[in-house]
Amino acid sequence: DAGVIQSPRHEVTEMGQEVTLRCKPISGHDYLFWYRQTMMRGLELLIYFNNNVPIDDSGMPEDRFSAKMPNASFSTLKIQPSEPRDSAVYFCASSFQDREVETQYFGPGTRLLVL
Amino acid sequence: DAKTTQPPSMDCAEGRAANLPCNHSTISGNEYVYWYRQIHSQGPQYIIHGLKNNETNEMASLIITEDRKSSTLILPHATLRDTAVYYCIVGDMGRRALTFGSGTRLQVQP
Numbered sequence: 001d002a003g004v005i006q007s008p009r010h011e012v013t014e015m016g017q018e019v020t021l022r023c024k025p026i027s028g029h030d031y032l033f034w035y036r037q038t039m040m041r042g043l044e045l046l047i048y049f050n051n052n053v054p055i056d057d058s059g060m061p062e063d064r065f066s067a068k069m070p071n072a073s074f075s076t077l078k079i080q081p082s083e084p085r086d087s088a089v090y091f092c093a094s095s096f097q098d099r100e101v102e103t104q105y106f107g108p109g110t111r112l113l114v115l
Numbered sequence: 116d117a118k119t120t121q122p123p124s125m126d127c128a129e130g131r132a133a134n135l136p137c138n139h140s141t142i143s144g145n146e147y148v149y150w151y152r153q154i155h156s157q158g159p160q161y162i163i164h165g166l167k168n169n170e171t172n173e174m175a176s177l178i179i180t181e182d183r184k185s186s187t188l189i190l191p192h193a194t195l196r197d198t199a200v201y202y203c204i205v206g207d208m209g210r211r212a213l214t215f216g217s218g219t220r221l222q223v224q225p
Contacts, residue, residue, distance in 0.1 A: 004158075033212065043159070043202075043215040056212060091158050104213065106158030 002026075004107035006092050012113045018080040021110045024073055025094030033093040033104060034067055034077050043091070049075065050097070082114045119203045124220040127197075133190040135219050137203030140184040146207045148179060150188045151215070152199040159202065159215070162188065193223045 005024040013019055025032050033048040047057040052069045060067070064083070069075040079086055089111050093104040120138040127133040139148065150162040163170055163177045165186070170177045176189040190197055202218040 035215075042217055043153075045212050045214070048212055093158070103161045103164070104159075106160065109156075109158055 004092055004094055004105055006090075006107040006110050008110060009108060010111045012115065013082055014115050015083055016081045017114075018078065019082045019086075019112060019114075021077040021090050021092075021112070023075045023077070023092030023107060025075070025092070026105055027073070028096060029094035029105070030072070030097045031095040031104075032069060032075050033095075034075070035091040035093065036088045037091065037109075038088045046077070084114045087112055087114050119205055119216055121201075121203050121216065121219045123217065124222070126222050126224055127190075127193045129195060129223055129225050130192055133193040133197065133221055133223070135188040135190075135201050135203075135221065136185065137188070138185045139203070139205045142183050142205050143207070146205050148177065148183075148186050149204040149206065149213065150175070150177065151202045151204065151213075153202070153218070154196075154199040162201075193221075195223050195225060197221065198223045
């Protein structure tokens with residue numbers, strides 16, 4: 001099993017540009033989560049999906065952020081336009097509903113720097 | 116979700132047991148205790164979970180007090196590779212999202 005795959009691993013962009021982060025969850029997992037980690041705020045949940053449907057997006061900072069899951073094996077997190085304060089590590093995680101407890105498997109993260 | 120309190124940092128000698136405490140005095144009856152860790156520059160990694168009883172797996176042991184208001188994660192023989200931030204999280208099965216606090220930074224010393 002390849003685990004959760006994220007791309008790109010590093011992204012450097014200029015303020016105002018569009019940024020798209022990608023995630024491939026573990027095959028068979030039906031929950032997908034997007035987190036953001038900064039020194040100031042720690043690890044924060046942005047949004048999560050169940051069977052490709054967004055369930056809770058209350059952590060999405062503002063309208064500049066959007067997330068989609070067009071199918072069970074792919075999700076994107078888009079920031080448009082990007083701002084320097086969006087600089088962070090963005091993690092994707094997935095889990096399997098049939099488990100009674102929440103065991104999430106995290107990807108390696110995308111390190112985003114907005115100049 | 117119940118809030119957790121952990122010491123910000125701890126040191127442990129290599130080969131010794133590392134005992135990481137967590138206070139979760141507002142935990143409710145249907146909430147589990149989860150432990151994750153994050154090694155530098157990597158995504159968080161699940162370690163163990165428990166509801167009432169003590170639990171053990173290949174990575175660690177989890178001791179939960181009888182009143183469930185606190186727990187301790189035990190790494191029986193810490194190695195340098197166990198240096199990481201350890202997160203204690205409380206959550207119920209109904210809500211899938213986990214809320215990460217600031218965790219305990221464990222430094223294993225040679």
